[in-house]
Amino acid sequence: MTGSPRLLALLLSLTLLFLLLPAARSDGTDAADLCDARSDGGSASCPVNCFRPDPVCGANGVTYWCGCPEAACAGVRVSKMGPCQVGNGGSGLVSGQAFLLLHIVWLIVLGFAVLCGFL
Structure with a gap:
């Protein structure tokens, strides 16, 4: 079961990524x-x-x-x-705030993994 914390972290990060993808906007209009x-x-x-x-x-x-x-x-x-x-977020695929949120959550998960001795 040594790989399960890493698998859990990977699944959590992929889930967060898929939750943030609807925030992506495609502005196809050329006004x-x-x-x-x-x-x-x-x-x-x-x-x-x-x-x-x-x-x-x-x-x-x-x-x-x-x-x-x-x-x-x-x-x-x-x-x-x-x-x-x-x-x-401008015209980018995902806004910078969404990436900042993703990084904050990832750092919290990583901190708990280190504190609990998983890593």
Whole structure:
């Protein structure tokens, strides 16, 4: 029975992975940049200095507080007017927060395995 704790840890990590996979989002829509309709035709000067926040959410899940000019300087398409939602992982398969949760759970399981003498 020396392999059973490792098998248990493997099964637990696979179960957590499959629980986190539904959090993966596939955004198949190729919407136009929302800032294209608002642009005045002038090119943005980088870096952008803004005096009031006009947040937009980039396709990478980052909020650009100076609005469309700041997103244009970063070379990012704007997906939503206003700030990004907390936990919006961007366009990746699984968000970084899901991987962080997986690592935390894995470290807890590993800590218990070491404390109980399984490893």
